[in-house]
Amino acid sequence: MTAAALASPLSHAEPEALQSLPPLSLYIHIPWCVKKCPYCDFNSHEIRGGRDNLPEAEYVAALTRDLETALPSIWGRRVASVFFGGGTPSVFSARSIEALLAAARMLLPLEPGAEVTLEANPGTFEAKKFADFRSAGVNRLSIGIQSFDSRHLRALGRVHDGNEARRAVDIALDNFDNVNLDLMYALPHQTLEDARRDVGAAASHGVAHISAYHLTLEPNTLFYRQPPPLPDDDTAAQMQATVEQALHQHGYLNYEVSAFARPGRESRHNMNYWLFGDYLGIGAGAHSKISLADRIVRQVRFRQPRQYLARALDASPQATPIMAQHEVDGTDRGFEFMMNALRLTRGFEAKIFTARTGLQLESLVSQLDEAQRRGLITRDGEHIAPTPLGRRFLNDLLQIFLPEQQE
Structure with a gap:
């Protein structure tokens, strides 16, 4: 990974409110x-x-x-x-x-x-x-x-x-x-x-x-x-x-x-x-990603069936089957989107990135430049897709978009 990729503005990106919620x-x-x-x-x-x-x-x-x-x-x-x-x-x-x-x-x-x-x-x-x-x-x-x-x-x-x-x-x-x-x-x-x-x-x-x-x-x-x-x-x-x-x-x-x-x-x-849509997951160990106008939340249910059953069927106000929950910040939104969307052969439309993450694609410009320089993606003003080389070396492509704190 190049110094330019490591110095990306992604870690400083502040997401805007979502104009519409995804499917x-x-x-x-x-x-x-x-x-x-x-x-x-x-x-x-x-x-x-x-x-x-x-x-x-x-x-x-x-x-x-x-x-x-x-x-x-x-x-x-x-x-x-x-x-x-x-x-x-x-x-x-x-x-x-x-x-x-x-x-x-x-x-x-x-x-x-x-x-x-x-x-x-x-x-x-x-x-x-x-x-x-x-x-x-x-x-x-x-x-x-x-x-x-x-x-x-x-x-x-x-x-x-x-x-x-x-x-x-x-x-x-x-x-x-x-x-x-x-x-x-x-x-x-x-x-x-x-x-x-x-x-x-x-x-x-x-x-x-x-x-x-x-x-x-x-x-x-x-x-x-x-x-x-x-x-x-x-x-x-x-x-x-x-x-x-x-x-x-x-x-x-x-x-x-x-x-x-x-x-x-x-x-x-x-x-x-794969296109960073929302999903509500119910059941033992199920994961959810839920978008609201001002935040994106990830949840995970209790994993063990017995514990999940006890929590889900408990009628007391404080009981919940949700074991953990956290908000997805701007840094992680960009990486998580790319981690999924770049698995698609046809890639994605640039406007979907902003609609689903609340970030401007310019926040990833140094990573995109690096990926394109290495022949791992094709891109124009409206569309981004992995090349055959990028699909073959997908892990190398995704590593370019890793947040700084995960390096």
């Missing part, structure tokens, strides 16, 4: 899984003693109460998308998902045709349950396939095999026209040909959206403590290139680092997140 999404976290995968660092908890011990009705009541208490911070705003994440939301019944959507519609105005996504894993549903999810109001399904190869699924600790993965996709497409498949590559003992077969199998189903992630060893996971044998960096890079090329040949647009979509089928929920 708002609702995120609902369901933290339970049939089995905790050894690579997963999300806030997910294995169901102990089987599904009969799942506090489903109690959790639905807690989520509804959480949403009610959050209303003052988002009053009158319309919700553009709803996302049920986890964990494995499909361990819940369609009846519970329907109850939560009914509560959301009663308390918040949902935009007509709002995108409603549910994450699901093969092995946690059957054909009727998929149909019931659709009837409940879900209109987009995201399936955690990870691989179609039973060997790799066993290595990842998944509860389904390759045949169940294929069956899940077929059932999903019988009920939904908007389906995402999550894939992973650079898996234990995976070869380049294995990765090619996986992405080919995913593309052959003709789904609207495919997400392809490089397996990483995250702290606080079993794989981090006991690393499995993984492909070397060169092979992993070849796998990434193979995935991108194969999906391009099948008509998918690589519109974000790990996201590929048919034209017009990009995830609206995730696009709002």
Whole structure:
């Protein structure tokens, strides 16, 4: 990083009041899984003693109460998308998902045709349950396939095999026209040909959206403590290139680092997140970003399900499911915006930066100059986008925008 970048005026930027609030999404976290995968660092908890011990009705009541208490911070705003994440939301019944959507519609105005996504894993549903999810109001399904190869699924600790993965996709497409498949590559003992077969199998189903992630060893996971044998960096890079090329040949647009979509089928929920939109997160460990005219606030709910349930259902005035909250200052707003928006292949319009952060783009001029000089972005007066080099070395690009105090 150059001295010019370090001397940026970003740290002295004072945001102005927002002239309008960004789009708002609702995120609902369901933290339970049939089995905790050894690579997963999300806030997910294995169901102990089987599904009969799942506090489903109690959790639905807690989520509804959480949403009610959050209303003052988002009053009158319309919700553009709803996302049920986890964990494995499909361990819940369609009846519970329907109850939560009914509560959301009663308390918040949902935009007509709002995108409603549910994450699901093969092995946690059957054909009727998929149909019931659709009837409940879900209109987009995201399936955690990870691989179609039973060997790799066993290595990842998944509860389904390759045949169940294929069956899940077929059932999903019988009920939904908007389906995402999550894939992973650079898996234990995976070869380049294995990765090619996986992405080919995913593309052959003709789904609207495919997400392809490089397996990483995250702290606080079993794989981090006991690393499995993984492909070397060169092979992993070849796998990434193979995935991108194969999906391009099948008509998918690589519109974000790990996201590929048919034209017009990009995830609206995730696009709002990447463009520094607002989201209210309810549920154990859920995060929120809420903009008000004079400030932007981040919140996080209590992480442990039992503690979250106790806090959310406590009717006393001082009780809250919010564990921590802080305001996002001008320095962090600029970095956080860039950290997300520069993941998008097409980049962003310059006017969105000011509208979402309250900052003028001139506050980042030295960083932008540095990024452009190094060939990591293209920019004119109206638009900024990462170059292919910038997408390949995204961490290097984002480092340019790090606030001074984080150097």
